[in-house]
Amino acid sequence: MNETYLLSVQHLSKSFPGVKALDDVHLNVEAGKVHAVMGENGAGKSTLMKILIGMIEPDSGNIYFKGERVAFHSVHDAIKAGFSMIHQELLPFPDLTVAENILMGREPVVFPGWINRKKLNMASLHLISRLGVSIKVNRKMKTLSVAETQMVEIAKAISNNAEVIIMDEPTSAISQKEVDILFGIIKDLTARGIAVIYISHKMDEVLQIADTVTVMRDGKWIATQPASGLNKEALINMIVGRPLDNIFDKKSVPPGEVLLSVKALSGDYFSDISFEVHAGEILGIAGLMGAGRTEIMRAIFGLDKIRSGFIYIKGKPVRIKSPGQAMDLGIGFISEDRKETGLVLSSTVRNNITLGALSICSNNRFIDKKKEAKIADEQIRKFNIKTPGRNQVVNYLSGGNQQKVVLAKVLLRNPEVIIFDEPTRGIDIGAKAEIYKMMTALAAAGKAIIMISSELPEVLGMSDRILVVREGKISKELKAEEATQELIMEYAMV
Template sequence: MSVRLQFDGISKVFPAVKALSGVSFSVGAGEIHGLLGENGAGKSTLLRILSGVYRPTSGSVLIDGKAVTLANPVAARAAGVAMIHQELQQVPRLSVAQNMFLGHPLTRGGIFVARREQERRAAEALAAIDPSINPSAPLGTLKVAQRQIVEIARALLDRARIVAMDEPTSSLTPSEFERLAEVVKGLARDGVAVVYVSHKLDEVFGICQRATIMRDGVVVDSVDLKSLSEKAVVAMMVGRELAQEQHHSHATSEVMLSVRGLASATKVRDVSFDLHRGEVLGIAGLVGSGRTELLRLLAGADRTTAGTISLDGKAMRLSSPRAAIAAGIGLVPEERKREGIVPLRSITSNMALASMGVFAPRGVIDHGRLKLVAVQKMKRVNLRPFLLDRPIRLFSGGNQQKAIIGRWLAAGTRVLLFDEPTRGIDVGAKSEIYHLIEELAAEGHCVIVVSSELPEVIRLADRVLVMRDGTVAAELGKADLSEQAIAAHAIPQTQTAAGNAAGQDNR
């Protein structure tokens, strides 16, 4: 196997911070190479150098043995590098073909876009990987997984020799991942070198042969994944052994939240359950099974059409998030950027948003008291760096999440709803969030955790509801809890487990 891509002593210095230092490793033609590391380890910077966004301070990138200058993204593309971003950079209203030729359309005489020719070539490129995608359909009508595939087809169109994928599966269901994995393996068989960045180790182990592990801007090691355990890799990523996580239950028998026959206009139908003080209730199920919608009903964000929610035996009418918060229910939403944070505002302001009234008993905010509470709550969640006046957008995903959790602590929330609490959060912060959730339960809060990651549900929950088609398909106690049991109930009976794209993407 010949070396297709080689990083040779790459360093990148930003004013006041050294992001990369002497990074060297190589990827062979036809190899799928994992790039692992916590947030801030330097993966994104390295990918940006590869795709021509940044220039390295020193060191060089070699493609097929020749040093190349990747001065800008266009030059990188010309050199055969295709980048597939985590957040797809596509225009939903344009057609699949138009997106694939975005920025360099085929023209007739340099004036008119040759739309038919574009669609023909797009169809050609798609035929190799997913012929079911119609090149003239608006991109917005496709599922996220299919949009990923369009992006890969676009790379094929450019005759890319190197494809870099940044967290390609963060919003895919397991079966969609299988499909994507096939496509990526197909790319590799054709001699493309694939650099695969993901937080999900099981995926990396499933799809990659070798991986390079980075920490704090340097390469820890390039390893053969067949000879290593996940645990060893995690230890290399975080620089220490993570303790084997044990689940501790703090559930009591006292019913706090009681839901009966809950339904919404679209997704949720006839959901009933009880939640006890100190309990962590997991909700599993495929994407699109109504989990997120159920949480939004409980948080007052969407309308219920039937059913009752009672808290401490009192029936509640949760007509808005404001009403739900007043009743003691708070939502930590799945999409932090869109529904969680106010990016330009400080940590303190973001924290206090749900409890402003408390800090302003006479109409004017008592900033002294606000600061005091912010210090206390942010210490409690272990915010890093501890800069309370700094805009929240400058913090990592994990620390943004901590601030949102702090928001509900400050508001005196008793029922915390977590939707995908660790999505896009690195391994170290993940275990902090787990501990926090456990501590909250120990203090007598009750918690609902919706997660697509089955190990996470099993790690956290005292009890799991499996949702399917908008309703509760099964309730699993701690004793019956396993990935197989959850999957068996989550997947509709008429569909085979390995079948086509299971859930729809309705988010």
């Protein structure tokens, strides 16, 4: 075992049903250094960090900490050993004070069960001021800004005597000034010998703060290099440089009339969005998670509120206030999240398939059960859904088959404009290929398709045209011929 590393991860693997999230991954972190971990969404960064912090356990592989093999069975174990994680979505207790949050579970006491409030406040004040920032420790957590909350979380990590602090996208929601303060604190932490594992999509920041960069892709370790020898282009190449799987069976058809167009659309998470999509066209929407891609489409489909702007269907202005209206206008939405907005998991395959189109199998609001069963069976066959029968509860199907149920449901209404939001997330390669084939067939049949995807090969393999969304705005429109992964990433990244 190499003793020069504070933390050494070797041959780590982890599978989830249908996905190999980590495949023989390495990570060597030195004390007093900032080690950045980069990779696309789904590259396996989060899984690796969750293992390090004890949230999940690996299938195989070893973790050595200070030369000794460790295995964490809980977050408690990991924290006790000297690990801390600053989550992207911070999880404080909003109605407790800063001091109570920092020393949660380790409050100084007068006698057991009775908190020594004075000592509590003093101790946490001491910790906060060590970071060189001033936050009143008796403030309620919910009154703090995101940056301040991060500081409190860092103070908490220090108070736990953390030797490894993992930061997951710490700058995603804070201003440039706050980023500078954060970087000052990070430098201070490393000067004290603490190792910082820094996860970020932002290349400039990584190049600025990191000593070493590890790149992951598709659950595999790709490279570890000193940051000093890297530039943006080299990073992008490492992050996206995978061979294109040839599962895209895309045949372009000449685009027909404009089926959907939006002008200057603005909502809570996006602004000034204008685009159009033609019959027979697949329009790819690329961008990072949280860029506002899904929110734009949710608004068009009537799921979220529109602040201003216009939507046109075949050139006619329309107002869409509910998904029901959107569906009546011929829009279909295949949601990103099967479990949240796609399916009623507790219900059967049949009930889910016909849920949006009960009118076609009912007379005067009475369901024609025979007709419904026939329609459900037809869809099950057409979409090749592997299920013991139409009365199977959807929850028991695999991810790929659940996704096909969503497709079967949405397409039963025969929409003209179909929005696919991450249509292949978390499903196996076979089901992916089937879904690509379906999309191609739909486009060939004259439907307009909008496909949001975080998987660049998918965007490049399927789209006729690509819109890149960054921070709620369209940052670039690319033709399929000119688009490359590098170009997309350049416009997607901040």
